[in-house]
Amino acid sequence: MSTNSRLTPLVGLQMLFVAFGALVLVPILTGLDPNVALFTAGLGTLIFQLVTRRQVPIFLASSFAFIAPIIYGVQTWGIPATMSGLFAAGVVYMVLGGVVAVRGQEFIHRILPAVVVGPVIMVIGLSLAPVAVNLALGKTGDGAAILVDPQKALIVSSIALIATIVTAMLAKGMFKLIPILVGIVSGYIVSVVFGLVNFAAVAEAPLFALPNFVMPQFSLEAILFIVPIAIAPAIEHIGDMLAISNVTKKDFLKEPGLNKTLLGDGIATSAAAMFGGPPNTTYSEVTGAVTLTKAFNPVIMTWAAGFAIVLSFSGTLGAILATIPTPVMGGIMLLLFGAIAVVGLNTLVRAGDDLAQPRNLIIVSLILVFGIGGMSISMGDFSLSGIGLAAIAGIILNLILPRQAQED
Secondary structure, three states, rough: OOHHHHHHHHHHHHHHHHHHHHHHHHHHHHHOOOOHHHHHHHHHHHHHHHHHHOOOOOOOOOOOHHHHHHHHHHHOOOOHHHHHHHHHHHHHHHHHHHHHHHOHHHHHHHHOOOHHHHHHHHHHOOOHHHHHHHHHHHHHHOOOOOOOOOOHHHHHHHHHHHHHHHHHHHHHHHHHHHHHHHHHHHHHHHHHOOOOOHHHHHHOOOOOOOOOOOOOOOHHHHHHHHHHHHHHHHHHHHHHHHHHHHHOOOOOHHHHHHHHHHHHHHHHHHHHHHHHHOOOEEEEHHHHHHHHOOOOHHHHHHHHHHHHHEEEEEEEEHHHHHHHOOOHHHHHHHHHHHHHHHHHHHHHHHHHHOOHHHHHHHHHHHHHHHHHHEEEEOOOOOOEHHHHHHHHHHHHHHOOOOOHHHHH
């Protein structure tokens, strides 16, 4: 027990490494400050732990669901006005948490049975698979540009992946707890040998640098534009809570309660907007890391949050982390996103539902195809796609399809 306690900070740092690539990618794509995103991820995780009494081993950071709205908002109204819309998105989470508190957990289980939840969790992992593959091959996440020579990238990502797998399967003692960190270090060393790491930015970066905090500025237009989008990641939050519940074999929908987790996520998102950071969401890659390492202690996430806040004020340390080549993270994500899909598959298996029955077949099929295929529905400025659309489609189908069809 004492050995594990001494390793807790190191495992927490590993979790931050796992989240780091996606965490800073959102602000880089949207024009926000990556150091602010680091700060608000750490702050948001601590807020979430406070609200949920530090019972859930998850890490909160930049939400990909808001990338397009933030880009549009920043270009149209500016960062301060966009932040007011993101603050309101957090309020939506809080309201949903209140609804759950009033209606009870049975309400959630009725609209989100395993036949809906399982495939949604699978979509969370599999829909991100192209991003992992593109990064592993040296491309940008969307595959639009080549960042690293494909042959070198494949070698680096393969070594990072193999080192992680071998450590997870064969290591003993302290290394058993940090397979992902071993994979990252292994891939990083090979990257240095291949000349893929540029330390110029590290030499120029100041040791201490205050993040570029931005206060929200009220804009009704921005609020009305962004608020409807919050529904999709709120549903994704439920899937993530069910995923981590399956991983740890604890029902976090009951204790601390889905109302508390939604409330914590909502306050974290609104708090992030108060500093100019992107909305927070529970990170699937970190849940994948928890699945792989069996590191269920929520204190680990407290350390990860602390490291994130410290790094946010260090230009030098932030620059060092930014030198990690994308193929290194791509190799790790190949495993982590797959681990999430397996959690979803296990949810279906444990429920024992007959997937050959027409009702179940229709629900699971459409969730998977909508989510992985990238189905999108647009109505004016409102757009719903990917995971959010898949989850909503599954919920609606579960409510309207007659259960008698299972007996036919």
